[in-house]
Amino acid sequence: MTQQPHSRETTGPTAEAAAGAVPLRRRPEEDADVIVVGAGPAGSAVATHLARAGLDVLMLEKSTFPREKVCGDGLTPRGVKELIDLGVDTREEAGWLHNRGLRVVGGGVRMELAWPELASYPPYGVVRPRQDFDDMLARHAQAAGARLNQATTVVSAITDDRTGRVVGVRAKVGRERTEVSYRAPLTIACDGVSARLALSVGLEKRDDRPMGVAVRRYYTSPRTTDDYLESHLELWDRSDPANPRLLPGYGWLFGMGDGTVNAGLGILSTSKAYGRTDYRALMRSWLDGTPEEWGFREDNAVGKVGGAALPMGFNRVPHYRDGLLLVGDAGGMVNPFNGEGIAYAMQSAKLAADCVVHALSRPTPASREHALSRYPVALRQQLGGYYRLGNIFSKLIGNPVIMRTATKYGLPIETLMRLVLKLLAGLYDPKDGDAFDRMISAAVRMSPSA
Ligand SMILES: Cc1cc2nc3c(=O)[nH]c(=O)nc-3n(C[C@H](O)[C@H](O)[C@H](O)COP(=O)(O)OP(=O)(O)OC[C@H]3O[C@@H](n4cnc5c(N)ncnc54)[C@H](O)[C@@H]3O)c2cc1C
Structure with missing residues (x-):
């Protein structure tokens, strides 16, 4: 039986007000239009996009903000682009420490490579401790209308006995670890590398991915x-x-x-x-x-x-099945070239939100499923070829001879390193870019999706 969630920490506009012209989709026995499990960059980003589109979003987070998250705390221009898409003010005046590029040290070389000037990405990256960054993003989602229940550890998915579809989650709430169930037409797993929710429905990680x-x-x-x-x-x-x-x-x-x-x-x-x-x-x-x-x-x-x-490299698939979407680390979205994960968590969040909004506006279950099937396709289109190349790259440099040769002969060549920076950080214009961008785009296009 579904119980009412314990603490509904609703701030900002109420879900009903935020819904505007779009009617709520959930049935009376459901707790939200969409349940988002985990309030890291993936969860807060998807919740913000969904709430802005008028959906009633319930975020369930096991910890209590502000909380620490082990990370390098660095965002390349790809991450900054996602923040800008979320409406976060990333100017220095707003308190962000900007960086101008990457300094590469090795093989007796010390080289400063400025972030490339591109149409698709801003020319600066940022750093911010995750303790503060994740708190800020969660508040941003709340301000957009999403509800956030903290100290709520999701333990498994609830599946429909007849269809096998995910119809909600079971969680333990607060210090008392009270068992509570939450139900919604769609659930989004943003619970990071532990991927507890995906595992509860048998989605294991792929061992052929780095x-x-x-x-x-x-x-x-x-x-x-x-x-x-x-x-x-x-x-x-x-x-x-x-x-x-x-x-x-x-x-x-x-x-x-x-x-x-x-x-x-x-x-x-x-x-x-x-x-x-x-x-x-x-x-x-x-x-x-x-x-x-x-x-x-x-x-x-x-x-x-x-x-x-x-x-890394889409190591947990499918990214959509039976009412459950995987976003960010839960779906293995870390870039195998450079270990960057925040930008890709937020990029996959944006794609997932777009597909969910469209699905929930459709009248029939079959039509909804059709819209949701676009999520893994869109992920493959945007990142599949690039991740495939990254998976190959990670295998190659796993060989010490190749790694040594690349470091010794590649590092001192500045022009080559500019190309390498664009490739490793995914910073190229897919269309209308320079010669390097065209080379990378062609290689990505020719690679079958990861
Ligand atoms: C040492 C290190 C350094 C890194 N450095 C960088 C870097 O500099 N730049 C970069 O871009 N990436 C970096 N990464 C990768 C980056 O940290 C992740 O890719 C990114 O945090 C993924 O975001 P996410 O929202 O998918 O998952 P997470 O950030 O892990 O968020 C998951 C959230 O879900 C919550 N949660 C987990 N389980 C449950 C549950 N059962 N119920 C409810 N809530 C749950 C967690 O508390 C957390 O808030 C680094 C990673 C490591 C380990």
């Missing part, structure tokens, strides 16, 4: 106001001193502008060292090799080392 693992820590550092994101492309695993290995991954130093730097590293699953490396020790030995005056030493550390997995 995974990453990343760790990070904050340090008090004079480099806090750096206006370039910095990446170190040479990560050596020296656990066997006789056989040091160059790992497929990179270390990053992102100045946070608040006196600290977010320092971390990420490694791909395609190398033999994956799963056998002590990532904290690897980070320690990399940072010990940086100049003392940068401050990346134990005395200046703020908080603990945190780590998590990065689900």
